[in-house]
Amino acid sequence: MGNLSNTKKNQLINNSNTDRLILLINKILLSLIVVIVTGPLLYVLLGSFLQPHVLMTRGISLDPAHWTIDGYIRIFQDGSIMRGFLNSVLYAGGFTLVSITFSILAGYALSVDELVGKKALMIFFLFTMFFNGGLIPTYLLVRELGLINTPWAIILPGAVTVWNIILARTYFKGLPNELKEAAKIDGASDFMIFLKIVLPLAKPIVFVLALFAFIGQWNAYFNAMIYLEDRSLYPLQLVLREILIQNEVQPGMIADQLARAEMQRVAEMIKYSSIVVASLPLLIMYPFFQKYFEKGVMVGSLK
Structure with missing residues (x-):
């Protein structure tokens, strides 16, 4: 022993x-x-x-x-920066709201075992993950819907993704069924069960999906290049892109090598300042989402 x-x-x-x-x-x-x-x-x-x-x-x-703040002064001298910032807040906020609303509703519906045709719907959703119309058909669709040169052309396309729906569905399936069954016994409808019981328990996945959607839309500028013609509708990323291009020296534009070198130095400073300005909202927002992010990213890992 x-x-x-x-x-x-x-x-x-x-x-x-x-x-x-x-x-x-x-x-x-x-x-x-x-x-x-x-x-x-x-x-x-x-x-x-x-x-x-x-x-x-x-x-x-x-x-x-x-040290100097000349880079930030140069950026904010143009009023288009603040307008672009407000546009980006509008686009990212609207995109996030639409994405969360439809992803949560679809995910909850697909998590209910009694849903008729659930397998067919999942196959349909999964099919769109691997096959899509492409850039030109998407542009034609947006144009036919009359969304060109409107904020909706930035908010609606791509707001709902199958991956977010699957994440929401996986989270909802992990919630105990006893809560919903007890609410049904008390006479609660499906909508009241979702609103009063399920949704308060879904804060982690809601905040995670919101963070993903906001960051993705905040950093996006390609759709704005395609769908927007009015400069007053440009998001911040597209405005900063134009500022960088305007401060870059194109071959043959300036013959004086000293002027060329000075312009390149200024453009380098503005580049760093614009990166800080564009990243600041995300850096401020992330600490408030962190506690939910840690829970939400583990969705499905223990299934």
Whole structure:
């Protein structure tokens, strides 16, 4: 018996040493990932406050004498920046609202076992994940619907994706059926069950889908290039893209090499400043979504 207990103790000691080694390796790897991720972010942030010639010749400098906000001043001198910012808030907010509404409703409906034709609907949805009409048919459809040069051309196309519906469906199927059955016994309708019982429990998946939709639409500019003609409707990303293009020197436009070099330095500074401006809302929003994000991303992992 004594030898057996000693063997168990040795196994526990070996296991604990192995666990410590694994934890140490994980900490080192996570530290490297943090450095890899935060390094470029800090570089861009500091670069947006540096004088152009210092950034081009010396790189990042922590000397306050080399700092300037000229890049941000140049960006906000044009009123189109604020208009583009408000447009992006409208597009991203509307896109997120439409995406969440239809994804949650469709996901809940597909999670109900009593739904007639559920398998056929799932096959239809999954088919659209792998096959679609493409760019030209989509443009023709948007044009025939009269959405060209309107905010709806940015909000509606692509707002509902099958992947989000599947995530919502998986989350709803993980909720206990006893809650819905008890509500049915008390006389609650399907809509009241969804509104009063299911929806309050679905905060993690709602916030995760909202974060995905908002980020995707906030960073998008391709649809705006295709569907929008009025410059007053341009989102922030498209406005910043034009600012960068306007500050880039095209071959043959400037003969003076000194003027060319100066313009390139200014364009470099504006590039960093525009990245910070475009990323700021997402950086502010993410901490408020983080606690729900950690729960929502694990949807289906334990099924």
